Amino acid sequence: MLDETYSKLLVKSGAKLALIVLDGLGDIATREQGYLTPLEAARTPHLDMLSSDSAQGRMIPVAPGITPGSGPGHLALFGYDPLEFQVGRGVIEALGLGVTLGGGDVAVRGNFCSLDANGLVTDRRAGRIPTERCEALCAILTDKIKQIGDIKITIQAGKEHRFVVVFRGEGLEGPLTDTDPGREGQPIATAEPADPKSAEQKKTAKVVADFYRLALPLLKSQHPANGFLLRGIAHQPRIPTIEERYGLKAAAIAVYPMYKGLSQLVGMKKVEGPQTIAEQFQKYLELYDDYDFFFIHYKYTDKAGEDGNFDAKVKAIEDFDAALPILLQKKPEVIAITGDHSTPCAVKGHSWHPQPVLLHSPISGWDKLDRFTETGSNLGSLGIFEAKYLMRLMQANGRMFAKFGA
C-alpha cells in the first residue's frame, strides 16, 4: 500500500544517489572495549567533516531483535521490505559462489555424501572432502549434465562437500521437500512437491529426479563422495528492479560475489574490476554520468566484527575514511553511509542492534553532531527507523517525490 503511494509520487529530478554500505558497521560499547565502539575509537576526519552537514539516525534492519542475514539486510537497504521479499538459502549460497541468478531460477544447496552398497547414506557430508575434490566432482557433473529437457543446469562447487545446482528454464517452481533424509542409515529421499497439485512443482520434481538419474552413475566410483543430498529446493521469485520501483538506473560497485549477486537480483548493473575501496570510489567517478544510483559495498568492517577483532574493525573504518575524499570529488546529491546490520565484535556475528546511518544532502540538515557514531546517531533527526525506509529518505533528499495531497 505505502509502496504504491511512494510510486505515485515519483518524479524525475536527475539527482545522483550513493548508498555506501560498510558491512556490519554497527557495534556496541562494552567494558572490554573501554566502552567505545569501533566507530568511536577510529580516527575518521572525512566522516567527521561529512557529519557536520548531515542528518543521522539508527536503523532496525528487519524488526526489533531480529538479526538479518546479508540477503534481508541488503534488500531492506535497497528499499524492499525484507519480510515481504525473501531470498532463499540456495539463492544466497549460489550468489555467494558467483552464480548469476534471475527470477524463476531454482537454486539448490547440495552436499556430497557417502552411500553404501544398498544406497543408504553412511555420511551426510562425505567425510568433508577437500574443496579441490568437490571442484573436481562438480567439473565431472558439469561436463556430462548441461541440460535436462528444456532446463539448463549450472553446478558450482563451494567449500568442502558443498555445492550449488541451479535449474533454469520455463515453468519451474518450488518448494520441494529435501532429498536429505536428515540422518545416516536412510536412503536419499525423493524431492516431492510441497503442493501436489502444482504442475510447476511436479515439473521441477521430475527435473530433480532426472538429475539424480544422470548424476549418481557419474559418482559411482567416487567414494566417499558417491552420492549427494539436496536441500532448500526453491525458486527465486522475481523482484521488481530498482529501475521499475524508483525509476533509477543503478550500478553495484562491490567486490564480493554475494553482494554483486544481491544487487543483480534487483536489477543493478554489476561493475567488475575494483578490488579496494579507493578503486571502488574511483570507479564511481568514472561511471558518474551513466547511472543515477550507486551501491558501493565495503566488506572489511563485517569481517573484523565476525572475528571479534576490534582493532581490525577500527582499521577497516579508518581505511574507508581515508578513501572517502575520492567519492567527494564528484559529490552526489545524496549520500547515505551505513551498514546492512551490526556485527559487534563482542557478538562475533551479525546482530539486531540498530545500525547507525548518516544521510547527507543539500537539504538533509545538520543534527549538531560532529562525528558519526552509534551514540551520536541516537540523537539524530532521523530517529530509529526501519531500514527499508532509508531508500525513501534518499529519494526525498534527492527531491524525487511530489507532494502528497494538496
Place this chain on the structure above:
Amino acid sequence: MLDETYSKLLVKSGAKLALIVLDGLGDIATREQGYLTPLEAARTPHLDMLSSDSAQGRMIPVAPGITPGSGPGHLALFGYDPLEFQVGRGVIEALGLGVTLGGGDVAVRGNFCSLDANGLVTDRRAGRIPTERCEALCAILTDKIKQIGDIKITIQAGKEHRFVVVFRGEGLEGPLTDTDPGREGQPIATAEPADPKSAEQKKTAKVVADFYRLALPLLKSQHPANGFLLRGIAHQPRIPTIEERYGLKAAAIAVYPMYKGLSQLVGMKKVEGPQTIAEQFQKYLELYDDYDFFFIHYKYTDKAGEDGNFDAKVKAIEDFDAALPILLQKKPEVIAITGDHSTPCAVKGHSWHPQPVLLHSPISGWDKLDRFTETGSNLGSLGIFEAKYLMRLMQANGRMFAKFGA
C-alpha cells in the same frame, strides 16, 4: 505474521531473563516538582551502576496517546500485542480479587442494586453498601448456587456494592448485553447474545437467566441490596502461554492478586509468599534454577503516582534500588527494568507517556548514560518503541533467535 517469523527463529540458549516491573514508573518533570521526575530525584546507586552497562529507551505501552490499564500494560510487557490480545473488564476485576481464571471462563462484573416492589431499579449501587455487607451477601449466594447444569459458578465480593461472578464450563461465550439498564426506574435488563446465531452465546444467556432466577429470591429480604446488575459479560479468550510462545518456563513473583492473575493468564507459575521487594528478589534467587523467565512486580511506584505523592514515589524507587543487589547476586543474562506505563504524580493516574526502560545483558552495549531516568532514556539506543517488542529484545539479548535469512 511477525509473531510467526519470531517463532520460526526461536532457539534454546538457556539464558535466564528477568523482567522487573516498577508499576507506573514513568513520570514527567513539572514546575511543581522542581522539573525533576521521581527517578531523577531519587538516590539510586544500584540502578546507576547497572545503567553504566545497559541500553536504554522508552516504550509506548499501546499506541501514541493511549493510556493502558494494568491488563494491556502487562500483556504488552509479556510480548503480546495489547490490541490483539484483550482482557475483559470482568476478567481484570476477577483477577484483582484473586480469582483464578482460565481460557473460556466468562467473568462478569456485578453490582448489588435496590429494587422496588415492581422490580424497577431504584438505586443502581444499592446505596453503596459496606464491603462487609457485600461479603455476607456473596456468601449467601455462594452457599446456594454452586452449579447451573454443567456450569460452575464462582462469586467473589469486591469493595462496597461490587462483586464478580465467574461462569466456568464447556461452550460458554460472550459477549452478551449488560443487564444494567443504565438508569434508575427501569427493570433489570435481560442479557442478550451479541450474535443471536451463536449457540454458545445462547447457552451463556440461558445460564445468566438461570442465575438470576436462582439468585434474586435469595436477596428478596436484603433491601437495599435486593437485586444486582451484571456488566461486561464476556469470555476470556485463551492466550498462548509464555512457554508456547517463547519456549520459556516462567515464574511470576508478584505481591498483588491482579498481577499474579495477569501472569497466570499467560501461563506463568504464580509464586506465593514474598511481601517485600527484598523478599521477591530473595525468592528469585531460590527459584533461579527452576525457571527461564522471571516476572517481578513492584506496586508502590504506581500507588504513589496515583496519590500524586512525589516524595512517596521517590521513596518507593529508593526502596527498590536498595533491594536490587539481592537480584544481582545471581545476575540473569538479561535484565529489563521498566514500568507497565507511566503514572505521573501530576496526573494522579495512569498515562500514555512512554515509560523508560533499561535493558542489561552482556551484549546490550552501553549508551553512555550514567543514570536511568526519563530524560536520559530519550537518548538511548533502543529509541522509542512499542512495549510489545521489549520481550523480543530480551530474547535477542539472550541469544534466543537464529539469523533471519542467509
